[in-house]
Amino acid sequence: MNVTDRTQALRRAAAGRIARAIAVVLVALGGAWLGIALGGPVHAAVGPVEIGMSAEPSWAGETVVDAHPLGTLLFDTHNAPVGLRITLENINPARAGALLDDPRISGQFPALLEKELREGVKTLILRAALCGLAGALVAALIVFRRPGPALASLLSATVMIAGTGAAVAVTFRPNSVVEPKYTGLLAGAPSLVGDAESIVTKFESYRVQLAKLVNNVSQLYDAVSTLPVYDSDPESIRVLHVSDIHLNLIAWNLIHSITAQFKIDLIVDTGDLTDHGTGPEDKFVKEVSSFGVPYVFVRGNHDSKATQRAVGKQKGAVVLDDSAETVAGLRIYGLGDPRFTPDKSVVVDSDPESLTALGRAHATRLGQAFEPVDLVAVHDPTIARAFSGAAPMVLAGHSHERSTELLPSGTRLLVQGSTGGAGLRALEHDEPTPVAASVLYFDRKTHRLRAWDDITLGGLGEQSVQIERHVETDPGRTISPGPTGAPSPTGSPSGTTTP
Structure with missing residues (x-):
């Protein structure tokens, strides 16, 4: 055999060993997951709740609490290719009553739950590891039918399981429980x-x-009681932020539901309540008087001055247009959009730089003419960014896509999606525009944002809802005038497109 033939033979042999090694790893991975899926789930009692726990593949690395039929809670607890699913299977009424009513037990309740949950998780980890190793070994014996590859598969599964466990331990975030x-x-x-x-x-x-x-x-889950009331918290002011309703009656239904369920103190609407700002559309705004809480409104680029006046006539409405007012304990400044897009009757330079300059001018006047405000409400995010440093919190809409950012000055900007699912525009795309709103929790003493819930419904009024909680990490931060930042990355430039 010459040198060339010998080299080719060595290459083929090396390629064969690599292919066998890959096959061993893949069989080990598949067998391990099959073993965990079949034999890994465990049952445990955590307080009055009987739960099932299981490990499952998850690139996101998360913990899911399934409280069927009420819904699911997802927690971003770790970064590893495995997730924890907890299924609430049953409630022990006797133990629940004892834990909830006896002050001696309720004082020890958190520690008890933590202890029982930790024991359940330890049992799950041990059982999942053993079942995973057994699954890898059995799968390798079935596929390769030789002890060598089977032991190699077992070793591979051991390394993978140990590595995954280490990744979970290193990246574990227990405080993620507050942001489900x-x-x-x-x-x-x-x-x-x-x-x-x-x-x-x-x-x-x-x-x-x-x-x-x-x-x-x-x-x-108490079979003898109705759904519990969402108790009022005296330390928070609840603000419902809506925007871009665009004549969609679904929005009124949603606002009624959220206002009742979350005990809302006031509603802030950042504009585009109508589509063309015409007289017949003004009848749509009569629903504003039915919510029983103050309704703060700033005009959008689809709302005419007549629309603004129609809203102002409704019971409980507070129309702000380059003005400030204290509502439900919060000092709020509002600025109507300078444009009226449907008929172009108001000539305004809609270039982002011009809108930024306009916003800066109003922000400067705000600082000079009014007492400090807690919240600023405008329609366009480009104008909103110009109020950086003028208030701790700025609300906007217009883009039909929710986003939030902490501006360099310390001001938080929350751009709301479309609470009306963009009205008839919902039918213009393959996927309907989601129906969006947010509940903001302000401290009653400091008037600073402490947390908020982003509420999203499927387009065209689906009844299921997703709620994502966020906690403000530094609610007492200093707010100082600073750069306004770049124009909004979401949506189109404010001048040429009329969301």
């Missing part, structure tokens, strides 16, 4: 997610949050 993402029915959302007090004043305590969660689930 809820998916389910709107009626059950406030009770399952938690009350405002636990969001605003106790978000630093993991154990107390765990107790709150189990308390809520226990009450929801």
